[in-house]
Amino acid sequence: MTVVDFGVELHATPEQAWAVVSDPHNLPQWDRHIASVEGVPPGGLRAGVRYVTVMSFVGIRARIRCHVLEWEPPLRTVVRLTGVIQATVSTTLTRLSPDRCWLEHRVDYRFRGGPLGGFAARSLRLVGGPQLALRHGTLAQKRQIEVRAPR
Secondary structure: OEEEEEEEEEOOOHHHHHHHHOOHHHHHHHOOOEEEEEOOOOOOOOOOOEEEEEEEEOOEEEEEEEEEEEEEOOOEEEEEEEOOEEEEEEEEEEEEEOOEEEEEEEEEEEEOOHHHHHHHHHHHHHOOOHHHHHHHHHHHHHHHHHHHOOO
16 A cells, blocks of 8 residues: 645634535545546535546546545545545544645555556656646645635
8 A cells, every 4th residue: 555645724613614524425626537536425525425526537437436434524534436546545634723724635556457447547657747746636635725725
């Protein structure tokens, strides 16, 4: 397993940040390889919920099954991914002051063998690698959160 993590300070409360980061429908806004999200229940996520993220690498689509393992609003969630990538994604929000918090993502992952897993791994390396992809996605979340958070 490989581990990447990235954190950033937000000008928002954990509750304001949670409203954005806990909604998987936002995923395509943060990662251009995510084409869509399917199967999220109308009431949103909670521990035990399963949904699917559809990823696209140079026109080749892969379905990633997602299983919410932990759900502790507005502070922490852990989601397991299975498919061409096997991963555990942990998201944590820590209050720093009344109107600021720290957002951190940790991803433990490996790509599965076979042609599609190898292709996905090479595609990720071409765009700068997993650390850069996580940084880019987290900063996109920061922008979305801070636009929505009242000042």
